Amino acid sequence: MxxxxxxxxxxxxxxxxxxxxxxxxxxxxxxxxxxxxxxxxxxxxxxxxxxxxxxxxxxxxxxxxxxxxxxxxxxxxxxxxxxxxxxxxxxxxxxxxxxxxxxxxxxxxxxxxxxxxxxxxxxxxxxxxxxxxxxxxxxxxxxxxxxxAPEQFDGPAALRVKDFGAASLLLQVSRHDAQTQVVESLDLEVTEAGFALYPTRVRYxxxxxxxxxxxxxxxxxxxxxxxxxxxxxxxxxxxxxxxxxxxxxxxxxxxxx
Ligand SMILES: C[S@@+](CC[C@H](N)C(=O)[O-])C[C@H]1O[C@@H](n2cnc3c(N)ncnc32)[C@H](O)[C@@H]1O
Structure with missing residues (x-):
């Protein structure tokens, strides 16, 4: 994928x-x-x-x-x-x-x-x-x-909780290519209304x-x-x-x- x-x-x-x-x-x-x-x-x-x-x-x-x-x-x-x-x-x-x-x-x-x-x-x-x-x-x-701070991206793609409240949750998964210095991440926002995906691709x-x-x-x-x-x-x-x-x-x- x-x-x-x-x-x-x-x-x-x-x-x-x-x-x-x-x-x-x-x-x-x-x-x-x-x-x-x-x-x-x-x-x-x-x-x-x-x-x-x-x-x-x-x-x-x-x-x-x-x-x-x-x-x-x-x-x-x-x-x-x-x-x-x-x-x-x-x-x-x-x-x-x-x-x-x-x-x-x-x-x-x-x-x-x-x-x-x-x-x-x-x-x-x-x-x-x-x-x-x-x-x-x-x-x-x-x-x-x-x-x-590339060490924060080291290891296999990891899921982390970026924020949450009583009615919402923001999760992020990211992968890092140390050779190209590219980080791809996907934020998943879950609320009572449903969920939404927000991708980001950066070259630091x-x-x-x-x-x-x-x-x-x-x-x-x-x-x-x-x-x-x-x-x-x-x-x-x-x-x-x-x-x-x-x-x-x-x-x-x-x-x-
Ligand atoms: C993180 S937002 C920053 C918005 C605003 N400057 C701020 O400080 O809140 C990044 C913005 O850069 C725009 N952007 C991304 N790639 C771009 C490019 N190659 N040329 C111009 N704008 C770009 C995005 O569409 C987005 O509006």
């Missing part, structure tokens, strides 16, 4: 669009994220890759920054349109690996591990190249991603791999923190917020601090 046959760039978003906001309701990083993004965006415009339902893009737009939101899932973009304040964000259908917008941006960002939904390292690198071509002078590309990359991709795309790492609050990045950090800028834009250094 191959549960991921036919998986493409729209699959993640199209399968979750209607439930996405409920699934991420527990995340409490929006104020810090939007504060930092607003600082980096300056007068804008800003571009989010994998905008989803606008969790970050809408509050940034509400601060007065012109925001474009690219997504490969038509259903996610429909949710963005429907969301309160969603009309403040210019939705664009396309893949973050290969898009062409007729403007440049002081800020492009990709949040919440969305870069890893591009499940091929060459395509992730293509994303860096495409972004580099859309950065305004001194512009920045911010990547938020997890630091891989180590921070150093991302830096090398960026470098080959003409970008360099300017800053790395653990999270949107600029907590210092250490060997124990399980996430990173990496800020890239054009390799030849030495004068931009220091503006993100």
């Amino acid at each position: 191959n549960a991921f046959q036919g998986w493409d760039a729209a699959s993640y978003g199209d399968s979750r669009a209607g439930v996405y906001d409920r699934q991420v309701a527990g995340r409490n990083d929006v104020p810090e994220a939007v504060g930092l993004l607003a600082e980096l965006a300056g007068a804008g415009p800003a571009l989010e890759l994998g905008v989803g339902t606008g969790r970050l893009a809408i509050p940034l737009a509400e601060k007065g920054v012109a925001v474009h939101g690219l997504d490969s899932s038509p259903k996610m973009l429909a949710e963005l349109d429907r969301a309160p304040g969603g009309n403040r964000v210019t939705g664009v259908l396309g893949s973050m690996t290969d898009f062409a917008l007729d403007r440049s941006f002081p800020l492009v960002w990709v949040a919440f591990n969305s870069l890893f939904l591009v499940d091929d390292p060459a395509e992730q690198e293509a994303c860096f190249r495409t972004v580099a071509g859309h950065l305004a002078e001194g512009g920045r590309f911010v990547v938020e991603a997890f630091v891989p 990359s180590w921070p150093q791999e991302l830096d090398a991709m960026a470098e080959r795309a003409g970008l360099r790492l300017e800053d790395r923190w653990e999270n949107w609050s600029r907590r210092p990045f250490t060997a124990d950090s399980r996430s990173h917020l990496s800020v890239y800028t054009a390799a030849d834009a030495a004068t931009a250094s220091g503006r993100a601090r």
Whole structure:
């Protein structure tokens, strides 16, 4: 059985669009994220890759920054349109690996591990190249991603309980290919109304791999923190917020601090 046959760039978003906001309701990083993004965006415009339902893009737009939101899932973009304040964000259908917008941006960002939904390292690198071509002078590309902990996927596919309440249960099964760094997982949500399946396929990359991709795309790492609050990045950090800028834009250094 191959549960991921036919998986493409729209699959993640199209399968979750209607439930996405409920699934991420527990995340409490929006104020810090939007504060930092607003600082980096300056007068804008800003571009989010994998905008989803606008969790970050809408509050940034509400601060007065012109925001474009690219997504490969038509259903996610429909949710963005429907969301309160969603009309403040210019939705664009396309893949973050290969898009062409007729403007440049002081800020492009990709949040919440969305870069890893591009499940091929060459395509992730293509994303860096495409972004580099859309950065305004001194512009920045911010990547938020997890630091891989492959040991958590070791062993045969295992079922784990992600969450449960009196009327719902969320189970996840995943398999890890250590060679390709691809993790396929399937969430099974059981409620009184029935059950639903939510597949995810990610190709995780180590921070150093991302830096090398960026470098080959003409970008360099300017800053790395653990999270949107600029907590210092250490060997124990399980996430990173990496800020890239054009390799030849030495004068931009220091503006993100
Ligand atoms: C985890 S969600 C993040 C949504 C939003 N940025 C947030 O922080 O809540 C990932 C989003 O990336 C989109 N996506 C996946 N692959 C993509 C690709 N190749 N190009 C553009 N968007 C993609 C999905 O459709 C989904 O909306």
